[in-house]
Amino acid sequence: MAADPTFEQLYATLEEKARKLEQGNLPLEESLRLYEEGAQLVDKLRAILESAELQVKTLQRRLDEDEHQLREVEAEYDAE
Numbered sequence: 757m758a759a760d761p762t763f764e765q766l767y768a769t770l771e772e773k774a775r776k777l778e779q780g781n782l783p784l785e786e787s788l789r790l791y792e793e794g795a796q797l798v799d800k801l802r803a804i805l806e807s808a809e810l811q812v813k814t815l816q817r818r819l820d821e822d823e824h825q826l827r828e829v830e831a832e833y834d835a836e
Contacts, residue, residue: 763805766797766801769797773790773794776790777791777794
């Protein structure tokens with residue numbers, strides 16, 4: 757079973773499709789197909805970025821909570 761393509765692989769594929777479209781020498785049907793495929797790639801890339809953003813926010817929240825707990829422990833230790 758093949759692994760899902762990485763963000764970088766998808767982005768490279770999108771860039772290649774964009775380059776082909778920018779050349780402007782394709783038949784209309786081919787241009788429409790490339791544009792549609794590019795739009796699908798953009799959706800996949802956006803989903804990957806949103807997932808990564810959620811992971812970062814979750815990790816940041818955990819770090820903030822841990823830091824807060826450490827400050828409470830330090831305050832208790834200093835009070836003794």
